[in-house]
Amino acid sequence: MGRLFRFFVIFVSSVLIGFAFNMFLLSHKVLSGGVSGIAMILGLVTSINSGTLIFLLNIPIFILGWMKLGKRFVTISLFSVAVTSISMGIIPVEKISEDPILSSIFGGVIVGFATGLIFRSGSSTGGFDIVGMVLTRKKDLPLGSLIFSMNAIVVFISGFVFNWDLALYTMASIFVTGKTIDAIHTRHIKLTLMIITPKGDEVKDQLLSNLVRGITILDGEGAYTKEKRRVLFTVISRYELAHVKRMIAEVDPQAFVNITQTVDVMGYFRRT
Structure with a gap:
């Protein structure tokens, strides 16, 4: 049920992105950022649907993600991009509001909110999101702010292709999107996990085979049951x-896990 719910969240969020693109942004020739923005420009100056272009332009980026972020992550991201592309082909490009400023802001909020939910579900919306995730493996930077910086190129292209008023609207939309993502998806925050389980070795093997993280293991004993436990x-x-x-639930659904926010980390900590 957890996996089905995750795919449901990704599906609904991807449809929301397609809705925001067509009803708030594209209808005013306001662009999104990154690959989506480039696809929108091409879609506006040609007869090709922007959703189709988004999917095609993401192919080389998915190859990068496959090598750096893993097959599972890219497969789920591909699902998200496919749903967004199909949604943009079905949802009409119509104006909900005649005010381009309001459309830029609300469109940016919807895109950022939906994108943040997709990130929290272990997926991405493709494009510069994947590039940003690859880069943040080395530096603890807010992902939304990093994506905003990379998206500056779309603003300049928009200014030259259309006009600079639309470029500024695009900048406002991208900025709002980035801030909304950072409010929902806080990857740069560190957490300390204390995992208490009788299946300590199995949990350790599961985590080490899927994460690049160090684990410290202690022997523990239940105060009431006197049963031996491993503390990770x-x-x-x-x-x-x-x-x-x-991953923990797959090995031991009954494991006790205490999760606390970490103020700072000293010493070796691989930022992946």
Whole structure:
């Protein structure tokens, strides 16, 4: 049920992105950022549907993600991009509001909110999101702010192709999207996990085979039951939490896991 719910969230969020693109942004020739923005420009100056172009332009980026982020992540991201592309082909490009400023802001909020939910579900919307995730493996930077910086190129293209008023609207939309993503998806925050389980070795093997994280193991004993337990300590990023919880549950659904926010980390900590 957890996996089905995750796919449901990704599906609904991807449809929301397609809705926001067509009803708030494209209808005013306001662009999204990154690959989606480039696809929108091509869609506006040609007769090709922007959703189709988004899917095609993401193919080389998915290859990069396959090599750096893993097959499972890219497969789920491909599902998200496919749903968005199909949604943009079905939803009409019509104006909900005649005000381009309001459309830019609300469109940006919807895209950022939906994208943040997709990130928290262990997926991405493709494009610069994947590039940004690859880069944030080395630096603890807010993902939304990093994506906003990379999207500046779309703003300049928009200014030259259309006009600079539309470029500024695009900048406002991308900025709002980035801030909304950072409010929902907080990968740069670190968490400390204390995992208490009788299946300590199995949980350890599961985590080590899927994460690049160190784990400290202590022997423990239940005060009431006197049963032996293994206590595992590890520090992860907020972005990895949903994935780690699923892995622990697969091995021991009854494991006790205490999750606390970490103020800072000293010493070796691989930022992946």
